[in-house]
Amino acid sequence: MAQSIAEQIAEVQELLKSREHASGDLVAALKKARRRLPRRIFNQGMVLAQAIPLMDHPKLRLTLDEPALRKAAREVTTHLKSIDLADRRKGRVLDVLSSMAFSLLVVFALLIVVLRWRGLI
Known part of the structure; x- marks a missing residue:
């Protein structure tokens, strides 16, 4: 009907x-x-x-x-x-994790640059 x-x-x-x-x-x-x-x-x-x-x-x-x-x-x-609510939730979690991983990579790269600049490496 x-x-x-x-x-x-x-x-x-x-x-x-x-x-x-x-x-x-x-x-x-x-x-x-x-x-x-x-x-x-x-x-x-x-x-x-x-x-x-x-x-x-x-x-x-x-x-x-x-x-x-x-x-x-x-x-x-x-x-x-x-x-799909589960897929959307998984996508949000992956977005947060990827942004955290990128931030960590940037911090480590900057740390290496600063240590080289000061002559410690």
Whole structure:
């Protein structure tokens, strides 16, 4: 059975909350997750967010492009479901470790340069 657009938007909000740790209404959640979302997904989410106020009004609801909204919701949902939280966590740990290793290499290189400069090596 096909979900209504309101249900799909609620699902997008839940996925943003669980996968991107971005809470609040849809606009606020999208803005919090903006850096981590591809531009196209962010723009599709904003299309959904702009449709929310129109959905409550009976006459303005008729002006909504339902197939486009369903497509946008499906695209955002697919992207958010494809996010691998374990891989993202592993990537953050590797980023921290690589920056620490680079810092240590720079410090040791500078130590060797200073010791050579002073004639101790």
